[in-house]
Amino acid sequence: MSAPVRVRFAPSPTGYLHVGGARTALFNWLYARHQGGKFILRIEDTDKQRNTAEAVQVIYDGLRWLGLDWDEGPQAGGDHGPYFQSEREAIYEKYFQRLKEAGHLYEDGGAWRFRFRREVVEVDDLICGKVAVDFANTEITPDMTIRRPDGSWIFHFVNVVDDIEMQMTHVIRGEDHLSNTPKHIQLFQALGVEPPRYGHIPLILNHDGSKMSKRDQGASITSYIEGGYAPEAVRNYFCLLGWSPKDDREIMPTEEIISRFDLANVNRKGAHFDIAKCDWFNAQYIQQMPMDRYRELAQPWLAKAGIHAPAEQLDPVLALEKMKVVHFKEIPDRVSFFFNEDYEYDPAAVEKTLRKPGAPDRLAQIAEAYSALETFDAATLEAKLKELASSLGVKPAEFIHPTRIAVSGRSVGPSLYHMLEVLGKARVLARIQQTRERFAA
RNA sequence: GACCCUAUCGUCCAGUGGCCUAGGACACUCCCCUUUCACGGGAGUAACACGGGUUCGAAUCCCGUUAGGGUCGCCA
Numbered sequence: 001m002s003a004p005v006r007v008r009f010a011p012s013p014t015g016y017l018h019v020g021g022a023r024t025a026l027f028n029w030l031y032a033r034h035q036g037g038k039f040i041l042r043i044e045d046t047d048k049q050r051n052t053a054e055a056v057q058v059i060y061d062g063l064r065w066l067g068l069d070w071d072e073g074p075q076a077g078g079d080h081g082p083y084f085q086s087e088r089e090a091i092y093e094k095y096f097q098r099l100k101e102a103g104h105l106y107e108d109g110g111a112w113r114f115r116f117r118r119e120v121v122e123v124d125d126l127i128c129g130k131v132a133v134d135f136a137n138t139e140i141t142p143d144m145t146i147r148r149p150d151g152s153w154i155f156h157f158v159n160v161v162d163d164i165e166m167q168m169t170h171v172i173r174g175e176d177h178l179s180n181t182p183k184h185i186q187l188f189q190a191l192g193v194e195p196p197r198y199g200h201i202p203l204i205l206n207h208d209g210s211k212m213s214k215r216d217q218g219a220s221i222t223s224y225i226e227g228g229y230a231p232e233a234v235r236n237y238f239c240l241l242g243w244s245p246k247d248d249r250e251i252m253p254t255e256e257i258i259s260r261f262d263l264a265n266v267n268r269k270g271a272h273f274d275i276a277k278c279d280w281f282n283a284q285y286i287q288q289m290p291m292d293r294y295r296e297l298a299q300p301w302l303a304k305a306g307i308h309a310p311a312e313q314l315d316p317v318l319a320l321e322k323m324k325v326v327h328f329k330e331i332p333d334r335v336s337f338f339f340n341e342d343y344e345y346d347p348a349a350v351e352k353t354l355r356k357p358g359a360p361d362r363l364a365q366i367a368e369a370y371s372a373l374e375t376f377d378a379a380t381l382e383a384k385l386k387e388l389a390s391s392l393g394v395k396p397a398e399f400i401h402p403t404r405i406a407v408s409g410r411s412v413g414p415s416l417y418h419m420l421e422v423l424g425k426a427r428v429l430a431r432i433q434q435t436r437e438r439f440a441a
Numbered sequence: 442g443a444c445c446c447u448a449u450c451g452u453c454c455a456g457u458g459g460c461c462u463a464g465g466a467c468a469c470u471c472c473c474c475u476u477u478c479a480c481g482g483g484a485g486u487a488a489c490a491c492g493g494g495u496u497c498g499a500a501u502c503c504c505g506u507u508a509g510g511g512u513c514g515c516c517a
Contacts, residue, residue, distance in 0.1 A: 012517045046517080110515085112515095128446065128447095132445095133445075140512080146515095147515085154515070174511090175510080175511060176512075177517095179444075179445055179512035202446080205509085211511095241453070244454050244455070245454095246455070250453090250465085250467095267447095267454080268446070268447060269446095269447055269448070269510095270509080271454095272453075273452090274452045276452080277468080279467090281467090323480045324480070397476045400476060400477080404477065410478095411477060411478085412478040414478085415479095416477075
């Protein structure tokens with residue numbers, strides 16, 4: 001029986017979580033969950049300059065937002081800690097002595113270098129296949145530095161030591177590390193340890209194919225959190241960037257993705273990031289979302305806009321926009337007029353419709369007709385409005401448009417009759433009255 | 442520059458020698474639904490980078506070219 005799978009995500013705290021890093025974490029997590037293994041988080045903070053509590057927090061927040069829980073690591077514990085490289089000095093020292101005593105190291109300008117064996121090293125990558133690098137070519141493979149003159153460590157060395165100590169069985173990381181892997185394998189061999197299996201996933205590029213950097217749209221996970229996305233939608237979209245279930249399934253529950261995910265199905269081609277498709281996923285998820293979850297995700301945005309209401313008042317209003325919302329961020333603006341009697345009137349709509357000759361009469365007529373109603377539901381309201389229009393020999397639109405603007409201040413919004421029903425008779429009549437007074441010709 | 446990876450619609454994927462006059466999704470265009478805006482339904486535009494092989498047969502295999510990306514750090 002082979003050892004249980006152990007994979008890790010090992011970010012450096014740079015102050016932001018890149019979409020590519022998040023996708024790497026996601027693929028590691030999916031693989032661990034698929035295999036019933038462990039997903040470990042390790043913070044590679046050897047560069048003390050940029051190691052701040054805030055920078056680490058950004059990583060935790062991003063991973064948690066995406067629902068990527070780690071089995072071992074900071075705040076989770078585990079038997080292979082500490083999980084911050086800055087706290088593993090003694091371990092690195094021990095491995096350094098081993099390499100030194102075995103004659104693999106030499107000093108150069110105060111720094112310590114690892115002497116490569118000058119031979120062909122082959123990586124049997126789970127995604128890229130066999131990749132060979134010829135170390136006889138010293139041009140591209142100069143002996144690598146593993147320790148600086150000040151005693152601090154270089155990435156390659158601590159990365160390998162930690163992967164050994166933490167007993168990683170697979171290393172799934174970005175393709176930018178593919179060229180580093182033969183070097184790492186040499187380190188494993190010098191230490192007498194069997195290297196893990198490797199899988200290098202292609203990078204994520206901008207929509208136009210250029211390299212994605214910090215400021216580009218969609219590059220930072222924070223931008224999704226702050227942009228009003230549903231984490232489950234973003235996660236689903238990310239899964240499909242470089243991986244596919246091979247049939248035409250796209251919107252899939254996480255459990256299905258976990259059961260179908262495999263490294264062998266990961267693409268070798270770099271994916272171009274498309275925010276428009278990500279938005280479509282978000283809209284689809286919102287449409288299919290249970291009301292409780294929809295409200296839960298909408299509430300922080302409503303609160304930010306000063307809109308507080310109990311679920312029984314919120315839900316009917318939110319339901320009206322469920323098929324239209326793309327980002328939760330839009331919700332306050334879409335529904336604000338429901339919670340405020342001093343809603344603003346769109347000047348263009350007023351000019352185009354309310355100022356039209358006859359509009360004030362239509363408002364008076366519809367108000368009168370509706371005031372007589374005992375049942376105030378969408379179907380009744382629609383029937384009544386159409387009956388009124390027909391009796392006067394005019395088109396329903398002559399009533400629909402002024403009424404919409406009278407009660408909401410806008411020319412676009414939810415279905416009119418449903419909107420009136422949710423508003424309720426008293427508020428509808430009051431709003432029409434208020435509008436008539438305000439825009440009396 | 443050297444080395445490595447990659448190459449199907451604008452984008453994400455399907456396609457692992459015949460089922461491909463290349464399929465799905467996003468985006469875009471048009472139509473229907475709807476007297477708002479959307480959703481939804483239908484239709485359409487649109488791709489095998491190029492050149493050589495191998496083969497009865499190639500998007501699929503091989504070689505080259507070109508293009509894109511990555512790596513060559515006392516960054517991670």
